[in-house]
Structure formats: structure tokens, C-alpha cells
Amino acid sequence: MFVSRRLLGVRVDDVTYSEALALCRRAIEAGGFHQLVTVNTEMLMLARRDEELYHIIESAYLALPDGAGLLLAGRLLREPLRERVTGVDFAPHLARLAAETGQSLYLLGAAPGVAEQAACRLQGLAPGLHVAGCYAGTPLPAEASWIISLLRRAKADILLVAFGVPAEEKWIARNAPAAGVKLAMGVGGAFDFLAGAVPRAPQWMRDHGLEWLYRLCHQPWRWRRMLALPRFLALVFALRARRLLRLPEHRGDA
Numbered sequence: 001m002f003v004s005r006r007l008l009g010v011r012v013d014d015v016t017y018s019e020a021l022a023l024c025r026r027a028i029e030a031g032g033f034h035q036l037v038t039v040n041t042e043m044l045m046l047a048r049r050d051e052e053l054y055h056i057i058e059s060a061y062l063a064l065p066d067g068a069g070l071l072l073a074g075r076l077l078r079e080p081l082r083e084r085v086t087g088v089d090f091a092p093h094l095a096r097l098a099a100e101t102g103q104s105l106y107l108l109g110a111a112p113g114v115a116e117q118a119a120c121r122l123q124g125l126a127p128g129l130h131v132a133g134c135y136a137g138t139p140l141p142a143e144a145s146w147i148i149s150l151l152r153r154a155k156a157d158i159l160l161v162a163f164g165v166p167a168e169e170k171w172i173a174r175n176a177p178a179a180g181v182k183l184a185m186g187v188g189g190a191f192d193f194l195a196g197a198v199p200r201a202p203q204w205m206r207d208h209g210l211e212w213l214y215r216l217c218h219q220p221w222r223w224r225r226m227l228a229l230p231r232f233l234a235l236v237f238a239l240r241a242r243r244l245l246r247l248p249e250h251r252g253d254a
Contacts, residue, residue: 007044011039017085044067064086076236088194099129103182132156139171
């Protein structure tokens, strides 16, 4: 079993890639619906003020630690996380698992045509993968019943959704169980990366937790979203100081 940490009051699971994959295999074998969330600093900060998102993370099958900032916070707060498990890197692992176990994969979201390109890339990474379908779609409630019918007709087993945070997490929680899928995960911009539409940071930048800087340089319009990281770290350092000084903690910090 894995250990769930509490970072600023939000759940993050201390799992590695191999452990998360083994748990996904177990979920497929058990049947039923299972939601995975990839918690990064942006999602964590949103969950602190978005009650619906907070409860989705709490009830998820796995809350993957997606973010270098989370690993730093874990060390500072003595809630260690062993490995960063990103949605864009975990998606190919799920594709290989689907190919090995005979499960079908469905890609939902991103701009028209991007999911199809991402699916081709995943099929190259996971020989034998059956892609049940791709659809750009939207998270609008008016389209939910149509998308559910697409997923049911395609007999999708594993669903990857790229609607952006927190729309994809909320869409999955509200609609995926009715679609009959076994596993579903929000992947943010993963389809863009897999399709080659958006370049990823060099490996050395990813290894040193600087992927956010690379993305900011290439997508400067993201600067408002990037503010979540300094705010997050400020709260983490403040909490660490209170603990060192043995001062009372604010509700939701632990």
C-alpha cells in the first residue's frame, strides 16, 4: 500500500511510476471505475479554495505527485515524496499497460486533430495498443451525454482527458463512471507534447525542476498560472517556520 501525504491540507500520494502502474493493473483486474489525478502546485492551490476539486482529489483512486515543487515541499515539511510522477510521462505507461492487458484507450480533448496525433505517438510507444477513439470535444455540460455515448459505443476501457485543470478532473468525476470506463485520468497539455505541437523542456531542465521556466519562456501568456508556484512555496516556508517555532498552525495547513 502507498502512503498519502498532506501538503497544505491537500492529499498527495507517495508513489513511484512502477507502484502507480501496478496499482492501475490491480484496478483493471478488480473492475469498476477508478479516477487518477495528477496533483501539481497549480491544482493543489486551486483545491484549497475549490471544494469540488478538493473532494475529487480526496476520493480519487490515486493522487499522483506531479510537480517538482511538491517534492521540495515534502522535504521541507517532512512529508517526503520519493518520485515525481507526471501525467505526460505516465500516459505512455498506461498505454503500454493497455496493450499488455488488452484494454482499449480513448483520447478526449485538446484541439481538433491533436488527440489523433498523440494516439499515433502512443501506438508507436506501445505496440499492439488499441485506440478506441479520439474526440476533441469540450467539458460543457451540454455535450456530456454525447461524449458518454461515444465512449460507450467505443467500449473504451482507459480514458485520457485533456480539458485542462480543473475542468478535466470535474468532467471525469461527473461523467466517466456512466461511460463504463475502468480508468480515467486528466492529462492537461500531454496530448500537445505527445503530438509534438508544443515542445517539452530539455531533460536536464525537467530533472532540476525547471520545466516551468521553459514553458514560461515559450508560452509567456501562462505567467498568471505560474504565480501558483511562488504562492505555494511562500505558504510552505511559512508553515515550516511555524513548525520550527512551534507556533499554532492555520486550519488546512497540515
